[in-house]
Amino acid sequence: MTEPGGRADTVVSLEGVTKFFGALKVLDDVSLAVGRRERLVLIGPSGSGKSTLLRCVNGLEEVSGGRVVVDGMVVGDPATPMARVRAEVGMVFQHFNLFPHKTVLENLTLGPIRVLGLSRVEAESLARDLLSRVGVPEKAAEYPARLSGGQQQRVAIARALAMRPKVMLFDEPTSSLDPELVGEVLDVMRRLADEGMTMMVVTHEMAFAEDVADRVIVLDHGAVVEEGPPQRIFSNPGTPRARAFLTRLLARSERHRRERS
Amino acid sequence: MDVVLDNLALFLHGLALTLVVSMSASLGGSAVGLVAALARMARAAPLRWLATGYVELIRNTPGLVQLFLVYLGLPRLGIRFSPLGALVTALTINNGAYIAEIVRGGLQAVPRGQLDAAASIGLSRRFTLREVVLPQTLHAIHPALANQFIQTVLASSVGTVVGVEELTQVALFVESRTYRTVEILAALTLVYVAVTFLLAVLLRRLGQRLDRGYR
Amino acid sequence: MDWVIIRDNAALLLGGTVTTIELALAAFLGGTAIGLATAFARLIAGRDAELGLKAAVDVVRGSPLLVQLLLVYLGLSAIGLPLDPVPAAVVGLSINAGAYLSEIFRGGMAAVPRGQTEAGLAIGLPRLYVLGSIVLPQALPVVVPAMIGLFIGLLKDTSLAYVLGLLELTRMGKNVMDRTLQPFEILIAVAVIYFVLCFPLSQLVRVVDARMRRSGLAQARL
Numbered sequence: 237m238t239e240p241g242g243r244a245d246t247v248v249s250l251e252g253v254t255k256f257f258g259a260l261k262v263l264d265d266v267s268l269a270v271g272r273r274e275r276l277v278l279i280g281p282s283g284s285g286k287s288t289l290l291r292c293v294n295g296l297e298e299v300s301g302g303r304v305v306v307d308g309m310v311v312g313d314p315a316t317p318m319a320r321v322r323a324e325v326g327m328v329f330q331h332f333n334l335f336p337h338k339t340v341l342e343n344l345t346l347g348p349i350r351v352l353g354l355s356r357v358e359a360e361s362l363a364r365d366l367l368s369r370v371g372v373p374e375k376a377a378e379y380p381a382r383l384s385g386g387q388q389q390r391v392a393i394a395r396a397l398a399m400r401p402k403v404m405l406f407d408e409p410t411s412s413l414d415p416e417l418v419g420e421v422l423d424v425m426r427r428l429a430d431e432g433m434t435m436m437v438v439t440h441e442m443a444f445a446e447d448v449a450d451r452v453i454v455l456d457h458g459a460v461v462e463e464g465p466p467q468r469i470f471s472n473p474g475t476p477r478a479r480a481f482l483t484r485l486l487a488r489s490e491r492h493r494r495e496r497s
Numbered sequence: 498m499d500v501v502l503d504n505l506a507l508f509l510h511g512l513a514l515t516l517v518v519s520m521s522a523s524l525g526g527s528a529v530g531l532v533a534a535l536a537r538m539a540r541a542a543p544l545r546w547l548a549t550g551y552v553e554l555i556r557n558t559p560g561l562v563q564l565f566l567v568y569l570g571l572p573r574l575g576i577r578f579s580p581l582g583a584l585v586t587a588l589t590i591n592n593g594a595y596i597a598e599i600v601r602g603g604l605q606a607v608p609r610g611q612l613d614a615a616a617s618i619g620l621s622r623r624f625t626l627r628e629v630v631l632p633q634t635l636h637a638i639h640p641a642l643a644n645q646f647i648q649t650v651l652a653s654s655v656g657t658v659v660g661v662e663e664l665t666q667v668a669l670f671v672e673s674r675t676y677r678t679v680e681i682l683a684a685l686t687l688v689y690v691a692v693t694f695l696l697a698v699l700l701r702r703l704g705q706r707l708d709r710g711y712r
Numbered sequence: 713m714d715w716v717i718i719r720d721n722a723a724l725l726l727g728g729t730v731t732t733i734e735l736a737l738a739a740f741l742g743g744t745a746i747g748l749a750t751a752f753a754r755l756i757a758g759r760d761a762e763l764g765l766k767a768a769v770d771v772v773r774g775s776p777l778l779v780q781l782l783l784v785y786l787g788l789s790a791i792g793l794p795l796d797p798v799p800a801a802v803v804g805l806s807i808n809a810g811a812y813l814s815e816i817f818r819g820g821m822a823a824v825p826r827g828q829t830e831a832g833l834a835i836g837l838p839r840l841y842v843l844g845s846i847v848l849p850q851a852l853p854v855v856v857p858a859m860i861g862l863f864i865g866l867l868k869d870t871s872l873a874y875v876l877g878l879l880e881l882t883r884m885g886k887n888v889m890d891r892t893l894q895p896f897e898i899l900i901a902v903a904v905i906y907f908v909l910c911f912p913l914s915q916l917v918r919v920v921d922a923r924m925r926r927s928g929l930a931q932a933r934l
Contacts, residue, residue: 553907553911553914554903554907556910556914557864557868557906557907557910557911557914558868558903558906558907558910559868559869559870559871559872559882559906560868560871561871561872561874561882562871562882562885562899562902562903562906563903565882565886565895565899566896566899566900566903569889569895569896569899570895570896570899570900571896572895573895573896574896651774651775651776651777652776654776654778654779655778655872657778657875658874658875665776665778665779669782672786676790678786678787678789678790679783679787679790679791682779682782682783682786682787683783683787685775685779686771686775686779686780686783687771687775689774689775689776689779690770690771690774690775693774693775694770694774
């Protein structure tokens with residue numbers, strides 16, 4: 237069901253989204269729209285609701301109030317099967333979540349065969365192509381346990397891309413990685429952005445945000461407190477809490493970057 | 498030890514029956530246990546209570562009493578078993594409850610992130626259970642399942658009480674004929690030890706094969 | 713279904729229940745003594761003793777309790793040291809419980825970080841004292857729930873003393889049902905009694921387990 241009057245190039249839109257976990261309000265009347273090819277970065281202190289926000293976009297969490305619209309489909313609307321929504325949204329997790337009992341290739345082909353209806357030949361060809369794009373083509377027959385963290389996460393990105401999504405969600409994709417492995421994952425994400433993928437990224441990597449983001453959104457206690465281009469947000473944040481948070485974040489990010497070089 | 502060799506055919510028959518009974522009860526028990534474990538996670542409360550009741554009743558009563566109930570009690574309800582049938586049935590029901598607990602533990606050990614990943618690719622709940630959750634559960638529980646099988650082999654000895662001609666019964670039969678009590682019972686003990694040891698080694702090898710690459 | 717028969721024979725069944733409980737308690741005490749001694753001996757004594765004890769434990773754990781009971785009762789009598797059914801059952805059950813308990817103690821103590829033992833020895837405390845006063849107490853959060861579990865197992869295992877003719881609950885029940893020709897009702901009553909004995913204890917295990925994990929007493933990596 238297409239959203240009447242919606243902007244044709246809005247891929248994801250949150251309208252007054254509120255989310256409670258029991259009595260705890262985790263998202264507070266959040267409204268934002270993500271346009272095609274836009275790269276959105278979400279930052280904020282822990283507990284600010286960033287992950288929950290992402291998880292509402294692909295229906296892993298149900299909103300308590302307001303609504304989420306993805307590519308014209310209302311998430312959670314009984315008329316729209318969740319599988320169709322999720323086929324348009326790719327998600328990359330902090331802990332990779334690769335299926336350990338399947339090879340890398342099988343991890344990638346499972347969705348396309350099962351959900352998109354590709355034949356095994358088509359799916360494997362697609363998978364190998366994606367593995368080349370993320371830089372681990374030789375690992376196709378390996379099991380995830382044999383790969384480094386950075387390689388696993390790149391495979392996870394390829395697995396999400398295999399579903400040909402319209403938007404990719406990244407939930408702290410590098411937070412579980414050893415410092416020297418962060419770069420290879422960020423490079424893949426950068427290339428993805430250059431190729432025009434619409435992205436919503438939750439991250440602490442400020443350099444990445446500055447380079448890649450079109451827009452940065454600062455969340456605190458479940459509400460949007462800042463919104464704008466990275467250059468402005470990082471050099472001149474409005475609220476004192478945002479300023480304090482960003483100072484700490486920038487210092488930590490700088491430290492990480494030096495560790496990696 | 499010559500008394501064993503003199504009656505080797507009998508002992509081998511007894512051992513074979515012990516193993517056949519144990520395998521049947523393990524296979525049957527695995528099916529029952531899997532169903533019970535899934536039933537305990539069902540959305541319908543009566544199904545959950547039924548499964549939980551079954552597991553708790555079996556785990557908190559002795560196997561011998563369960564065997565008697567099947568062999569001596571059920572005829573009152575019109576269900577009659579041969580001694581062998583009663584033994585296999587009782588062992589299957591018994592196994593099912595313990596395997597249900599093992600499976601339940603394994604299911605809970607599968608990380609939540611696996612469900613998230615499967616959902617975000619768009620896999621259905623049923624497919625996810627079959628292809629993502631259960632295989633990982635198997636990897637987690639196969640040592641416990643192996644142990645359960647070995648316990649079943651030992652438990653099959655209660656069959657002697659109702660006259661099933663498994664290993665212990667054969668030994669007692671030979672003992673009653675030859676009065677070589679200590680030798681026979683000692684030999685019987687060692688046969689069980691050897692069998693369970695070999696099974697443990699075999700099952701461990703199988704488990705390693707299953708886990709290849711996975712860890 | 714004639715359920716009145718249960719009330720008529722309640723006294724007998726209760727007598728059997730008392731015997732069951734006494735057997736289980738006696739075997740638990742005996743088994744704890746054997747298990748502790750075995751576990752300590754294996755950690756302290758030399759290689760030969762360790763191997764011998766390990767073999768003994770493996771033999772007991774690798775053979776059926778029923779066979780062990782018969783071995784103690786019939787075997788001892790055959791070599792001229794006859795035991796009455798009750799002492800024979802207690803001995804057999806204690807040895808069986810002792811083998812499993814020794815593994816519980818060993819496993820629990822192994823989970824306590826080596827540093828604890830090393831610190832105790834470095835101060836100059838004797839090995840046995842270190843094991844008993846420093847390592848074992850820290851193993852309790854792992855060991856106690858397992859011991860309760862084992863006791864529950866003993867309550868059920870006493871039913872195997874049936875084959876020695878001992879009047880524990882199962883044998884008593886069999887006698888009653890053979891006499892009254894009401895197997896189903898009596899067996900249900902017997903099963904219910906075992907359940908009433910065991911189920912609360914199994915719930916206790918869960919509570920104790922959770923309580924001890926939280927207590928922080930556990931240095932042991934669970």
